[in-house]
Amino acid sequence: MKMNLRKTAPSFILAAALLLSGCGGTASEYKFEGTAPADSEIYVSPVEGITDDFLRGADVSSYLSQIESGVKYKDFQGNELDEPGFFKLLAECGVNAVRIRIWNDPTDKDGNSYGGGHNDLDTAVTIGKWATEAGLQILADFHCSDFWADPSKQKAPKEWAHYTFENKTAALSEFLKTSMERLYTEGVNVTMVQVGNEINNGFAGETVRERINSLLVTGTNAVREAAASSGREVKVALHYTNPESSNLLDYARDLKSDGVEYDVFAVSYYPFWHGTTERLTEQLKNIADNYGKEVMVAETSYLYTPDDGDGQGNSVSSDTVGVVLNYDISVQGQANEVRAVINAVKNVGDAGIGVFYWEPAWIPVRVYNSDSPDAASVLDQNRESWEIFGSGWASSFSKTYDPNDAGKYYGGSSWDNQALFDFNGEPLESLKIFRYVFSGTLRDMEIVKVEDIRYESGIGAAVEMPSSVPALLNSGDKKDIPVTWNVEQVSAAEASGSGTYEISGTAEDNGVKYELICILEIKKINYIKNYGFEDADMSMWDIKGNGVGKEADNNKRSGEYSLKFWDSKPVSFTAEQKIDALPKGKYDLGAYLQGGSAGSNPVFELYITVNGEKFSAQSGVTSWQNWDNPIVTGIEVPEGAEVVIGVKVEAAAEAWGAWDDFYLYEAE
Numbered sequence: 113m114k115m116n117l118r119k120t121a122p123s124f125i126l127a128a129a130l131l132l133s134g135c136g137g138t139a140s141e142y143k144f145e146g147t148a149p150a151d152s153e154i155y156v157s158p159v160e161g162i163t164d165d166f167l168r169g170a171d172v173s174s175y176l177s178q179i180e181s182g183v184k185y186k187d188f189q190g191n192e193l194d195e196p197g198f199f200k201l202l203a204e205c206g207v208n209a210v211r212i213r214i215w216n217d218p219t220d221k222d223g224n225s226y227g228g229g230h231n232d233l234d235t236a237v238t239i240g241k242w243a244t245e246a247g248l249q250i251l252a253d254f255h256c257s258d259f260w261a262d263p264s265k266q267k268a269p270k271e272w273a274h275y276t277f278e279n280k281t282a283a284l285s286e287f288l289k290t291s292m293e294r295l296y297t298e299g300v301n302v303t304m305v306q307v308g309n310e311i312n313n314g315f316a317g318e319t320v321r322e323r324i325n326s327l328l329v330t331g332t333n334a335v336r337e338a339a340a341s342s343g344r345e346v347k348v349a350l351h352y353t354n355p356e357s358s359n360l361l362d363y364a365r366d367l368k369s370d371g372v373e374y375d376v377f378a379v380s381y382y383p384f385w386h387g388t389t390e391r392l393t394e395q396l397k398n399i400a401d402n403y404g405k406e407v408m409v410a411e412t413s414y415l416y417t418p419d420d421g422d423g424q425g426n427s428v429s430s431d432t433v434g435v436v437l438n439y440d441i442s443v444q445g446q447a448n449e450v451r452a453v454i455n456a457v458k459n460v461g462d463a464g465i466g467v468f469y470w471e472p473a474w475i476p477v478r479v480y481n482s483d484s485p486d487a488a489s490v491l492d493q494n495r496e497s498w499e500i501f502g503s504g505w506a507s508s509f510s511k512t513y514d515p516n517d518a519g520k521y522y523g524g525s526s527w528d529n530q531a532l533f534d535f536n537g538e539p540l541e542s543l544k545i546f547r548y549v550f551s552g553t554l555r556d557m558e559i560v561k562v563e564d565i566r567y568e569s570g571i572g573a574a575v576e577m578p579s580s581v582p583a584l585l586n587s588g589d590k591k592d593i594p595v596t597w598n599v600e601q602v603s604a605a606e607a608s609g610s611g612t613y614e615i616s617g618t619a620e621d622n623g624v625k626y627e628l629i630c631i632l633e634i635k636k637i638n639y640i641k642n643y644g645f646e647d648a649d650m651s652m653w654d655i656k657g658n659g660v661g662k663e664a665d666n667n668k669r670s671g672e673y674s675l676k677f678w679d680s681k682p683v684s685f686t687a688e689q690k691i692d693a694l695p696k697g698k699y700d701l702g703a704y705l706q707g708g709s710a711g712s713n714p715v716f717e718l719y720i721t722v723n724g725e726k727f728s729a730q731s732g733v734t735s736w737q738n739w740d741n742p743i744v745t746g747i748e749v750p751e752g753a754e755v756v757i758g759v760k761v762e763a764a765a766e767a768w769g770a771w772d773d774f775y776l777y778e779a780e
């Protein structure tokens with residue numbers, strides 16, 4: 113069994129912390145409004161109207177597990193920071209609040225930690241005291257669960273699992289009150305409390321709205337009572353995610369009608385998952401205006417590198433499918449993201465009160481490099497730390513509580529490439545964004561890079577390459593600059609006909625040259641109009657017969673529509689298109705067909721007539737989505753010929769299927 117070091121570590125670390133306190137400034141002493149632009153390697157323009165009371169937060173919940181695992185954080189001069197020094201560095205960089213998640217009991221029955229920072233109340237007290245000494249405010253984020261709570265899981269703490277709803281209500285109230293009183297008694301400067309975390313789909317094991325909101329009434333009351341009895345003022349926040357969703361306002365509406373009294377409507381906003389910052393502003397402003405609430409972003413972050421630092425694959429990287437990476441993956445891009453989110457919340461107006469960065473310090477315990485000869489042993493050591501100290505997102509011991517996710521896929525930090533410290537604990541310049549949003553920086557706006565482009569051109573005509581390309585600026589904006597292309601490569605591509613080619617180019621701005629590649633695709637011209645039946649206008653098709661028409665269903669091959677057929681009586685039709693002004697030349701005709709139940713000796717014919725002479729190919733159906741591709745090749749078309757393409761179908765009653773994606777290309 114693993115020893116739980118957490119019980120012994122804080123007391124002597126804290127003694128050291130107290131001895132060292134008193135040096136350097138604290139967050140409450142810093143005033144950033146009206147400060148002069150700073151020298152920096154990154155470009156930042158100030159956020160208009162931002163004031164010192166705007167919350168610039170960092171969720172450093174994993175911090176204690178990290179340092180127990182041996183992680184060292186450094187200042188900008190490379191000096192190792194002790195615990196008070198770490199929090200003072202945050203304050204110096206403009207952070208004025210810290211968010212700490214709290215789980216009721218993140219341990220198995222033998223006392224082994226589930227991991228994920230081992231964020232029980234003791235951990236919150238320890239981190240909260242260091243943060244308080246550095247003058248930071250604390251947002252206590254009660255998940256009201258024993259481990260991660262998010263849209264996919266809202267499990268009740270195991271102790272409450274078999275409680276009646278009445279008993280759970282009483283237990284929630286008691287837990288929040290005693291936890292808050294403990295935090296205040298220990299001197300932790302809690303100024304905001306979250307009751308629940310990303311509670312879109314549930315809370316504390318409940319999934320029905322009436323019960324969720326009934327518990328929220330109890331929870332918010334408990335927080336206010338605890339603050340009042342300790343002589344403190346506190347804001348109560350409720351926290352949801354997917355701020356881009358049209359459902360967001362429904363939560364605010366239901367909270368109002370269910371009588372939940374809270375102060376702050378908080379959301380997670382990750383730009384790679386959650387839409388634009390304009391949409392974020394619009395949604396938050398709607399809630400502020402319609403429900404009279406303050407609003408904020410309780411979690412955001414962005415990646416500065418595509419690399420993984422600890423051997424645990426990362427949640428988001430440059431090759432992640434289905435994410436939007438609108439900012440450059442760099443320290444500058446990360447700073448631009450935070451600035452944009454702060455600006456988006458500020459654009460709500462006075463009701464927009466803050467932005468918290470999620471886990472900026474969750475870096476590798478030991479730096480893992482898969483190419484290094486010691487990779488296997490580093491990974492083993494990391495795994496041991498994740499298991500003992502909980503510095504990974506989950507330990508194997510979580511399986512008794514969350515068998516299907518954490519218990520299966522436990523491991524390290526999937527967020528190390530989104531930290532505001534590098535893999536070795538050196539702070540990134542983007543950590544200072546929380547002060548630079550006041551002052552801006554002296555860095556000039558300049559080009560960061562010119563990325564490769566893709567370009568499409570039709571066959572047969574001269575390829576007109578673009579005369580300018582977008583250059584990415586350090587501000588995050590784009591600017592078009594002139595470009596020249598390798599003319600030999602362009603001519604060779606033209607001569608080769610349809611296909612994909614790499615063309616090298618040189619863009620230039622202010623005498624600086626940028627090399628880039630254009631992936632040029634020369635596409636064949638399809639002389640058939642509305643060849644996939646996607647256009648509403650069907651006038652070019654002449655369809656005669658029964659049981660046939662365009663339809664949007666699962667019979668399509670591409671797009672939304674196909675030319676579908678079915679009838680209870682024998683199916684008989686032709687679908688033709690006259691091809692006007694087809695240039696003299698040699699052509700290939702093709703189409704795709706699938707279907708079934710065609711009976712014996714059906715006819716499925718694809719044809720073309722040139723001045724009345726017919727050329728055709730026979731096809732047939734076998735089963736659903738099993739596409740046949742009949743083709744007619746080498747069709748000679750003289751100057752001014754009358755050309756018609758078409759299909760003919762004669763099949764049994766109940767025959768079904770679809771034609772799609774017709775083409776008539778010039779032959780190669």
Ligand code: CA
Pocket residue numbers: 420421422423424425426524525526527528529
């Ligand atoms: Ca990782």
